[in-house]
Amino acid sequence: MKRRIFNQNLRISQLGKSGRIEDAIKIFSRMSQKNTVTYNSMITAYAKNGRVTDARTIFDKMPRKNLVSWNTMISGYLHNNKVDEAYDLFVKMPERDLFSWTLIITCYTRNGKLEKAKQLLDSLPCNYKKEAACWNAMIAGYAKEGRYDEAKSLFDEMPNKDLVSWNSMLKGHIQNGEMRLALQFFDEMLERDVVSWNLMIDGFVEQGDLDFAWEYFKKIPEPNVVSWVTMLSGFAKNGKILEARKLFDQMPTRNVVSWNAMISAYVQSCQIDEASNLFEEMPERDPVSWTIMINGHVRVGKLDEARKILEKMPYKNVAAQTAMISGYVQYNKMDEARQIFNEIDTRDVVSWNTMIAGYTQCRRMDEAVHLSRKMVMKDTVSWNIMITAYAQMGRMDRALEIFEEMGEKNLVSWNSLISGFTLNGLYLDALKWFMLMVHDGNKPDQSAFACGLSSCAIIAALQVGRQLHHLVVKSGFPNDLFICNALITMYCKCGRIPEAELLFKGIDHADIVSWNSLIGGYALNGCGKEALQLFQEMALEGVVPDQVTFISILSACSHAGFTDQGLELFKGMTEVYGMELLAEHYACVVDLLGRVGRLDEAFEIIKGMKTKANAGVWGALLSACRTHRNLELGKLAAQKLLEFEPDKTSNYVLLSNMHAEAGRWSEVQEVRSSMKDISAGKQPGCSWIEFRNQVYTFLSYDTSWPGAAQICGTLQTLTAQMRNIVCLYENSIQEF
DNA sequence: ATAGGGTTAG
Numbered sequence: 001m002k003r004r005i006f007n008q009n010l011r012i013s014q015l016g017k018s019g020r021i022e023d024a025i026k027i028f029s030r031m032s033q034k035n036t037v038t039y040n041s042m043i044t045a046y047a048k049n050g051r052v053t054d055a056r057t058i059f060d061k062m063p064r065k066n067l068v069s070w071n072t073m074i075s076g077y078l079h080n081n082k083v084d085e086a087y088d089l090f091v092k093m094p095e096r097d098l099f100s101w102t103l104i105i106t107c108y109t110r111n112g113k114l115e116k117a118k119q120l121l122d123s124l125p126c127n128y129k130k131e132a133a134c135w136n137a138m139i140a141g142y143a144k145e146g147r148y149d150e151a152k153s154l155f156d157e158m159p160n161k162d163l164v165s166w167n168s169m170l171k172g173h174i175q176n177g178e179m180r181l182a183l184q185f186f187d188e189m190l191e192r193d194v195v196s197w198n199l200m201i202d203g204f205v206e207q208g209d210l211d212f213a214w215e216y217f218k219k220i221p222e223p224n225v226v227s228w229v230t231m232l233s234g235f236a237k238n239g240k241i242l243e244a245r246k247l248f249d250q251m252p253t254r255n256v257v258s259w260n261a262m263i264s265a266y267v268q269s270c271q272i273d274e275a276s277n278l279f280e281e282m283p284e285r286d287p288v289s290w291t292i293m294i295n296g297h298v299r300v301g302k303l304d305e306a307r308k309i310l311e312k313m314p315y316k317n318v319a320a321q322t323a324m325i326s327g328y329v330q331y332n333k334m335d336e337a338r339q340i341f342n343e344i345d346t347r348d349v350v351s352w353n354t355m356i357a358g359y360t361q362c363r364r365m366d367e368a369v370h371l372s373r374k375m376v377m378k379d380t381v382s383w384n385i386m387i388t389a390y391a392q393m394g395r396m397d398r399a400l401e402i403f404e405e406m407g408e409k410n411l412v413s414w415n416s417l418i419s420g421f422t423l424n425g426l427y428l429d430a431l432k433w434f435m436l437m438v439h440d441g442n443k444p445d446q447s448a449f450a451c452g453l454s455s456c457a458i459i460a461a462l463q464v465g466r467q468l469h470h471l472v473v474k475s476g477f478p479n480d481l482f483i484c485n486a487l488i489t490m491y492c493k494c495g496r497i498p499e500a501e502l503l504f505k506g507i508d509h510a511d512i513v514s515w516n517s518l519i520g521g522y523a524l525n526g527c528g529k530e531a532l533q534l535f536q537e538m539a540l541e542g543v544v545p546d547q548v549t550f551i552s553i554l555s556a557c558s559h560a561g562f563t564d565q566g567l568e569l570f571k572g573m574t575e576v577y578g579m580e581l582l583a584e585h586y587a588c589v590v591d592l593l594g595r596v597g598r599l600d601e602a603f604e605i606i607k608g609m610k611t612k613a614n615a616g617v618w619g620a621l622l623s624a625c626r627t628h629r630n631l632e633l634g635k636l637a638a639q640k641l642l643e644f645e646p647d648k649t650s651n652y653v654l655l656s657n658m659h660a661e662a663g664r665w666s667e668v669q670e671v672r673s674s675m676k677d678i679s680a681g682k683q684p685g686c687s688w689i690e691f692r693n694q695v696y697t698f699l700s701y702d703t704s705w706p707g708a709a710q711i712c713g714t715l716q717t718l719t720a721q722m723r724n725i726v727c728l729y730e731n732s733i734q735e736f
Numbered sequence: 737a738t739a740g741g742g743t744t745a746g
Contacts, residue, residue, distance in 0.1 A: 009737075010737095013737070036737090037737055038737095040737050040738080041737060043737095043738095044737070044738080067738090068737060068738055069738090071737095071739080074738085074739095078739090097738095099738055099739050100739085101739085102740060103739055103740095105739090106740070131740095132740075133739060133740045134739090135740085136739095136740040136741070137739080137740045139740090139741095140741070162740095163741080164740055164741045165740090165741085166741085167741040167742075168740075168741055169741095170741080171742080193741095193742095194742080195741055195742045196741085196742085197742090198742040198743075199741075199742060202742070202743085224742090226742055226743045227742085227743085228743085229744070230742075230743055232743090232744095233743070233744070256744080257743055257744050258744080259744085260744040260745075261743070261744045262744090263744085264744060264745075286744090286745095287745080288744055288745045289745085290745090291745040291746060292744075292745055294745090294746090295745070295746075317745095317746095318746075319745050319746040320745080320746075322746040324746090325746085326746070348746095350746055354746075
C-alpha cells in the first residue's frame with residue numbers, strides 16, 4: 001500500500017511538471033489513501049501550472065501539514081509572483097528552516113523589492129547566517145537590478161562563499177554587459193564549474209562576440225547539454241544555421257531542450273520544413289516544442305497549419321494558446337483570436353496582454369478597454385498597452401491618468417505617453433514629458449528621441465531641438481542614423497539649413513531617408529538650386545531615389561520656379577525609374593505649372609492621371625486658378641475639391657473670394673449660402689463658454705453678438721498674451 | 737516533495 005501511494009505521488013509530480021495538470025487532478029482525486037507528500041505534490045503541480053488558488057485550497061484542506069508543506073506553498077506563491085501571500089504564510093508558519101528563509105528572500109528579490117529582502121537577510125537567525133543560499137539570492141537580486149556595488153559588498157562580506165556565490169557575481173557582470181569585468185572576475189575565480197563557463201558563453205553571445213563564445217566553448221573541460229544548447233542558440237541568433245545544425249549533430253547527448261533549441265533555430269531562419277522534420281523525428285515533445293512549432297507556422301503566414309498543430313497538442317498550455325492568439329492578431333483576425341482566448345482555462349498576464357494589445361492594434365478600442373477593465377492582475381506591460389490605446393482614441397486625459405496611477409514605469413511607459421502627445425498634436429506636452437522623463441533619471445532611447453525631435457520639428461521649437469541634440473550626444477547616440485535623420489529634419493523645419501548640412505556630411509552611410517530629409521529641407525526653405533544639386537549628388541553616389549525623394553524635389557522646383565527642370569524630372573520618374581506615380585506627385589506638378597500660369601497644361605496633366613486624383617491635386621489647381629484669375633477652371637477645380645472635402649469651410653472661402661475678386665457678387669452669395677447649408681446639415685463645431693451660470697455658444701464668422709468688435713479686440717490681446725506664454729513655456733522646458 | 741547560479745516558448 002505504501003509503495004502504491006509513493007508511486008502515485010511521484011506520478012502527480014511528473015504530470016504537474018509536464019503540464020498535464022488535468023491528469024494529475026484525476027489521480028489525486030481517485031486516491032483513496034493520501035499522505036502528506038501527496039498533498040504537497042499536488043500543491044506543486046497546481047502552482048507550476050499557474051493555478052495557485054487551487055494550490056492554496058489543497059493547502060488549507062490538508063489534514064496534517066509539515067514544514068515542507070508550508071515551504072511548498074510559499075514556493076508556489078514565489079513562482080506565481082504573489083509576494084504578499086507568500087509573506088503572510090511565512091509569518092504564520094510554526095517553524096522555519098533555511099528553505100523558508102531562502103524562499104521568502106527570493107520572493108522579494110524577484111519582484112525588485114530589494115530593501116525588504118535585505119531586511120530579511122539581516123534578520124536571519126544565527127544558525128543560518130553562515131549558509132550561502134540566502135546571501136546568494138540577495139546577490140542575484142542586486143545583480144539583476146544592475147546594483148553591482150551592493151552585490152559586490154555583500155559578496156565580500158558573506159562568511160562562506162560557495163560556487164553559486166561566485167557564479168551569481170559573475171552573472172552580475174554579464175547582465176550589466178561588462179564582459180571585460182566578467183573576464184577578469186572569471187580569471188580570478190578560485191573554482192569554476194560548468195555553469196561558470198556557460199555563463200561566459202552566454203555573455204559573449206549576448207554581445208555578438210561569437211568567436212569568443214566559440215573559443216570558450218571549446219575550452220570547457222566537461223561541457224554539458226546546457227553548454228551545447230547555449231552555443232547552438234548563439235549561432236542561431238546570429239543567423240548561422242549551418243553551424244547550429246553541426247553542433248546539434250555532434251552533441252553527445254540530446255534532451256528535449258536540445259531538440260527544441262534546434263527547431264527554434266530553424267524557425268528563426270524561417271525554414272519551417274526543416275523545423276517540421278525535426279519535430280516529427282524527436283523522441284519526446286514538451287509544451288515548448290509545440291509552442292515553437294505554432295509560432296513557426298505563424299511566422300511564415302500559415303495560420304491554418306498553426307491552428308492544426310494547436311488542436312493536435314495533447315495538453316494545451318497558455319503559452320501555446322497565446323502564440324496562436326498573437327498569430328491571429330498579426331493578421332487582424334481578432335474573432336479567431338478571441339475564440340482561442342476564451343478556450344484558455346488559466347489565463348495569465350501575457351495572454352491577457354496579447355489579446356488587449358491585439359484589439360488596440362486593430363483599432364477595436366471599445367473591446368480593448370472592456371477587456372482591460374476585466375483584467376485583475378495588471379503588470380507594467382498591461383498599463384503601457386492601455387496608455388497607447390487611450391492615446392489612439394484621442395483620450396490623453398485618460399492616458400495621463402493611467403500613467404500617473406500605475407506603479408512601476410519603464411521606458412516603454414514613458415515613450416507611449418510621449419508618442420501619444422505627439423500623435424494628438426500636443427507637441428508642447430510631448431516635449432514637457434520628454435524632459436520630465438530625463439529628469440526622472442531615464443535614458444531616452446531611439447524612439448523617444450524620434451518623438452521628441454519630430455515634435456520640435458512640427459512646432460519649429462529650435463531651442464528645445466538643440467537641447468535634444470545635446471542630449472543625443474550625451475546619451476551616446478551621435479552616430480545613430482535614425483536619430484541623425486530626425487535631427488536633420490528638425491533643423492530643416494526650423495529653417496537651419498547649415499546645421500542640417502553639417503549633420504548630413506557627418507553621416508557615414510547615409511540612407512535614402514537621410515537624402516530625402518535634406519532634399520525636403522531645401523525644398524521647404526526655397527533652396528531649389530541646392531535641392532537639385534543634392535539630387536544629382538545622390539545619383540552619383542548610386543543611391544536610387546524613391547517616391548518621397550520625388551515629392552521633395554518636385555516641390556523644390558516648384559518653389560524655386562524651376563518649371564522645366566521639374567517637368568523633366570517628372571517625366572523621368574516613369575521613363576527612367578519606372579516608378580509608380582502617386583497623387584502627391586501630380587499635385588506637385590500641377591503646382592509647378594500652376595504657379596507660372598500654365599493652367600491648361602496643368603489641367604491636361606490631371607486629365608491624363610493614371611491614379612485617382614485627390615484633394616491635394618485639385619487644391620493645387622484651385623489656388624493656381626485664383627492667383628492667375630481663371631474663374632472658369634477654378635470653379636471646376638473647386639467643385640472637384642469639394643467632392644473630397646465637403647466639410648472644409650476654407651475651400652468655400654477660397655471659391656467665394658475668387659468670385660468676389662471678379663466682382664461676381666451673386667455667385668459669392670451663392671457659395672456663402674451653400675456653405676451655410678453644409679454647415680447647417682453638418683452641425684458645425686461650435687464653441688461655448690460658461691459665464692455666471694449661463695452657457696453662451698458661438699460659431700466662427702459669427703458677428704451677430706452685441707459688442708462683437710470689442711470681443712474680437714480682446715481676443716487679439718489674449719492671443720498675443722498666449723504667444724508670450726508659449727515662449728515662456730518653451731524656455732522653462734529648457735531649464736530642465 | 738521544498739531554496740540560491742546556467743539552456744528551449746508566448
